[in-house]
Amino acid sequence: MVLVARRNDKLQELACEIKEGGKITSGDSSGKQICQSLGIVIGDITEPSTRSAIIETAREQFGGIDLVVNNAGTSAHGRFASASEPRLRRIMEVNFFAVAELTRAAIPILAEGHEPIVVNIGSILGRRGVPYNSEYCASKFALVGWSESIRPELARLGIDLLLVNPGTTDTEFFDHLIEKQGETPWPRQKGIPPERVARAIVRAIERGQREIVPHRKGQLLLWANRLFPRLVDRLMQRWG
Numbered sequence: 444m445v446l447v448a449r450r451n452d453k454l455q456e457l458a459c460e461i462k463e464g465g466k467i468t469s470g471d472s473s474g475k476q477i478c479q480s481l482g483i484v485i486g487d488i489t490e491p492s493t494r495s496a497i498i499e500t501a502r503e504q505f506g507g508i509d510l511v512v513n514n515a516g517t518s519a520h521g522r523f524a525s526a527s528e529p530r531l532r533r534i535m536e537v538n539f540f541a542v543a544e545l546t547r548a549a550i551p552i553l554a555e556g557h558e559p560i561v562v563n564i565g566s567i568l569g570r571r572g573v574p575y576n577s578e579y580c581a582s583k584f585a586l587v588g589w590s591e592s593i594r595p596e597l598a599r600l601g602i603d604l605l606l607v608n609p610g611t612t613d614t615e616f617f618d619h620l621i622e623k624q625g626e627t628p629w630p631r632q633k634g635i636p637p638e639r640v641a642r643a644i645v646r647a648i649e650r651g652q653r654e655i656v657p658h659r660k661g662q663l664l665l666w667a668n669r670l671f672p673r674l675v676d677r678l679m680q681r682w683g
C-alpha cells in the first residue's frame with residue numbers, strides 16, 4: 444500500500460494503524476521503522492512530482508499497482524458571485540485534474556495488475572448541485588462525467604472503475620475548507636462514520652459494483668431529485 448497526503452504525522456499514524464490492525468501508535472518515534480513495508484509519499488497531489496513519486500514508489504517497492512483510490516478532496520462554502528477564481532481553480536485542481544492525471548499515469552501499470560480497479564471518491568453533490576458549494580459540485584460532477592467516460596475505455600484493458608458518492612461523513616473535511624463565507628443556510632448535518640463508508644467501498648469492490656451511495660439520506664436526496672426535480676429545485680431556491 445502506498446499512502447499519500449501532505450501531512451507526514453498523519454501518514455505515519457495511519458501506517459501504524461494499518462500495520463497493527465487497528466491499534467494506533469501515534470507519537471511513537473519508532474513509527475517510521477514499524478511502517479517500513481508501506482510506501483509513504485508526502486506531497487500535494489496537484490503537483491506532478493507527487494504523482495510521479497506515487498507511481499515510482501508503487502513500482503519500485505511493490506512491483507505494480509492493482510488498485511488506485513482517488514480520495515483526496517477539498518471544498519469551500521459561500522456564494523459563487525462573491526468568491527474568487529483561485530478558489531474555483533484550486534478545488535478543480537485537487538478534486539478533478541489531479542485525479543484525472545494520476546489515473547492517466549497509473550493506467551499502463553494498472554493494466555498489468557491483478558484484478559485492477561480505480562476507485563473514485565465523488566459525492567452525492569456530484570449528482571445534485573446545491574447552493575454555497577458551486578465549485579465543489581462542479582468538480583464532483585466533472586469527476587462523475589469523466590468516470591463514466593473512461594469506464595468503457597478501462598474495461599477494454601481489464602480495469603474496473605467504482606464511483607463512490609458519499610453523503611456527509613464524520614471526518615475532518617469541514618475543518619479543512621479552503622474558504623468559508625458564513626454558515627450554510629441549512630443546519631450542519633450529522634455525518635456517518637468513515638468506517639461505514641470504507642466497509643461499503645470494500646463490499647462494492649468485491650461485488651464488482653459500478654457506483655454506490657453509501658448514505659441513506661444521500662440516497663433519499665438523489666431519489667427525490669430523480670423523481671421530483673422541480674420540488675428539489677424549489678427547496679434549493681429557498682436557500683440560494
Ligand SMILES: NC(=O)c1ccc[n+]([C@@H]2O[C@H](COP(=O)([O-])OP(=O)(O)OC[C@H]3O[C@@H](n4cnc5c(N)ncnc54)[C@H](OP(=O)(O)O)[C@@H]3O)[C@@H](O)[C@H]2O)c1
Pocket residue numbers: 447448449450451453486487488489513514515516517537564565566567608609610611612613614615616617619634
Ligand atoms: N466528509 C464528507 O462529508 C464527504 C462527503 C462526500 C464526499 N466526500 C469526499 O470524500 C473524500 C475524502 O474526504 P474526507 O471527508 O476524508 O476529508 P478529510 O478528512 O479532509 O481528508 C482528506 C484527505 O485528503 C488529503 N488531501 C487533501 N488535499 C490533498 C492534496 N492537495 N494533496 C494530497 N492529499 C490531500 C488529506 O491529507 P493532507 O491534508 O495531509 O494532505 C486527507 O488525508 C473527498 O474526495 C471528499 O470530497 C466527503
